[in-house]
Amino acid sequence: MVFEFxxxxxxxxxxLGSKDLAKERLKLVLAHDRVSxxxxxxxxxxxxxxxxxxxxxxIDEAGMNIRFDSSDRSLALIASVPVIGSKQSTHTxxxxxxxxx
Amino acid sequence: MNGKVMVVTSGKGGxxxxxxxxxxxxxxxxxxxxxxxxxxxxxxxxxxxxxxLENRIVFDLIHAMEGRCRLRxxxxxxxxxxxxxxxxxxxxxxxxxxxxxxxxxxxxxxxxEFDYVILDCPAGIERxxxxxxxxxxxxxxxxxxxVSAVRDADRIVGLLEAEGILEPKLVxxxxxxxxxxxxxxxxxxxxxxxxxxxxxxxxxxxxxxxxSTNRGEPAVLDxxxxxxxxxxxxxxxxxxxxxxxxxxxxxGFWWRVKRFLGAGR
Numbered sequence: 001m002v003f004e005f006x007x008x009x010x011x012x013x014x015x016l017g018s019k020d021l022a023k024e025r026l027k028l029v030l031a032h033d034r035v036s037x038x039x040x041x042x043x044x045x046x047x048x049x050x051x052x053x054x055x056x057x058x059i060d061e062a063g064m065n066i067r068f069d070s071s072d073r074s075l076a077l078i079a080s081v082p083v084i085g086s087k088q089s090t091h092t093x094x095x096x097x098x099x100x101x
Numbered sequence: 102m103n104g105k106v107m108v109v110t111s112g113k114g115g116x117x118x119x120x121x122x123x124x125x126x127x128x129x130x131x132x133x134x135x136x137x138x139x140x141x142x143x144x145x146x147x148x149x150x151x152x153x154l155e156n157r158i159v160f161d162l163i164h165a166m167e168g169r170c171r172l173r174x175x176x177x178x179x180x181x182x183x184x185x186x187x188x189x190x191x192x193x194x195x196x197x198x199x200x201x202x203x204x205x206x207x208x209x210x211x212x213x214e215f216d217y218v219i220l221d222c223p224a225g226i227e228r229x230x231x232x233x234x235x236x237x238x239x240x241x242x243x244x245x246x247x248v249s250a251v252r253d254a255d256r257i258v259g260l261l262e263a264e265g266i267l268e269p270k271l272v273x274x275x276x277x278x279x280x281x282x283x284x285x286x287x288x289x290x291x292x293x294x295x296x297x298x299x300x301x302x303x304x305x306x307x308x309x310x311x312x313s314t315n316r317g318e319p320a321v322l323d324x325x326x327x328x329x330x331x332x333x334x335x336x337x338x339x340x341x342x343x344x345x346x347x348x349x350x351x352x353g354f355w356w357r358v359k360r361f362l363g364a365g366r
Contacts (some may be wrong), residue, residue, distance in 0.1 A: 017284020022248050023291050030255050030295065073258075073297040 012036060031068035042066070049079060058084040104135075105211040107219050108237035109263075112253030114224030117274040118246045120250050120310060120320075120366035122221040123151045124329065125241075127319040128336035130185035134216040137176065139208070141233035143198060146333055149189045153317020154179065163191035172210060181322060182325040186215070196229040208236030217339075226260055227285075232353075234261065240269040241301065246287040255296055270301035272335060277306045278349045302335035303346060304328050 037045075050061045060082040069076045106136045109122045122138055130136040139162065140148035149155040160175040165188070172188075183273040188211070191198065211218045220237060223229035234240070240261050254271075261269050273292055280286035293300055295362035307328035313320040320329035321336075330347060 019281075019284050019287050019291065022287055023295065024249050026287075026295055027253055029252060033256060034259070069204065071294075071297075 028067070031070040031075060034070055034073075035068055037068075049081070051101065053081050057086050060084050104215045104239045105217050105239060106208045106212050107217065107239045107241060108141075108222050108234050108266075109219060109241045109243060110222035110230065110233065110257055111224065111243040111250070112257040113250045114228060116243050117304075117310075118224075118243050119147050119221055120147060120271060120314065120324060121241070121243050121274065121304075121332070122219055123319045124321045124332035125336050125339070126217070126219050127179075127182055127185055127216050128150075128321040128333045129219075129339065130179070130182040130331075131321065132336060132340065133184065134340075135184045135186075135214070136217045136219065137186045137188060137211045137215040139188045139211070139218060139220045141204070141220045141229065143190050143229065143232075144192065144195045145223065146190040146192045148221050149177075150317065151314055152179065152187055152319065154187050154189075155317070158189050159222050160188045160192040162207070163194050163198055166199060166207055172207070181318075196223065196227070196232070201235040203233055204232045205236040207357050226256065230260070231264075234264050234266065237266060240266045241272055242269045242296075242298070243272045243274055244292065244296075245274050246281075246292055248287075251287065251292060251295060255284055257300060258296065265352075269298055271296060271298050272301055273303045275306040276303055276349060281349070301338050302331055303349065304331040304335075305347070305349060 046064060046066050050059065050064060051067065053059050054061075063082040064080065066077065066079040069078050105117045109118050109125075111118050120191075126136045128233075138148060138152070140146055142148075143162070146161075149158060154177050157177050160170040162175065164170045165172045165175040176186040179187070208218055208220070218236075220233045222233035242254050242261075244250045244265055258269060258359060259268075271293070273289060276289070277286055281288045287295075289300070289303055305327050307320070307326060309326035310320050310328045313323055313326065313329075319332075320326040321332045323329050327347070327365055334344045334347060
């Protein structure tokens, strides 16, 4: 609240220019354009990835998030798979997020 | 003579392809090169009016291709820059009137006589694009700093690659330094970062492009036009010269004085 007020007084210095939004949106859409993968294929990939992970750890499948990222015309698949617990030591309370690129 | 065949393309329409072709072609010709500009936008002829040559068309690209006239009969010589020629598009036919093989033959024939053959590619990625690209050995991609134009440019990079045209060069058109300064327009580095291809020039958004087009005189012929200066530098870089990039700051005091005096006209 105070921060917001201060930054409003100090002018628009802290405002995120619309170009940053443009760049973020473009990068995301281009990554998907470049792989040209259909939503159906992407869904199959998501499901296969989930079942592969589920073999080793307990995951929260609903909280999974996968996307493509690109830099310098090369692509990366970024998957975020929330881990509820490991199969061996079954402590289930903590929710951790695992990231694999 | 074995000239360079260069296609100017963008994917998205309205980003300034035709203006770029007219200006870069004119600048190269003013440097003493023999240049043929080919309007490959069949059915939507425009390069002629941008160059101010619209009243001199007798034959067009299709006539030449079908053998109804000789190729040199269809070529219109520019009166201001003697080494600049235009091969106009047919206005009555559509894009399916030509086949890629015919286009390849035509550009090959032109490359025997000219230093540069520059093709103005139609917008889109269909038949017209294929026709314009097939005979080219290099490509210039025009974009503006807008999400839609950059996205389409990215698609074109991939399609050119599929056609065997590697390492296209990028022209960023209509950059507005004031908006860049405010953080409200993608800047040069953003666009290069996203597209990851080599930059050959940046053209500022400039009213003189519109006024010069109104008159049918490419902006490069106006010594005081900033866009014209940017296009002249692009031509120099195409020729292999190492020229510094135009300062994208708002025009300064001396610039306005020069403009007022009409220097370089």
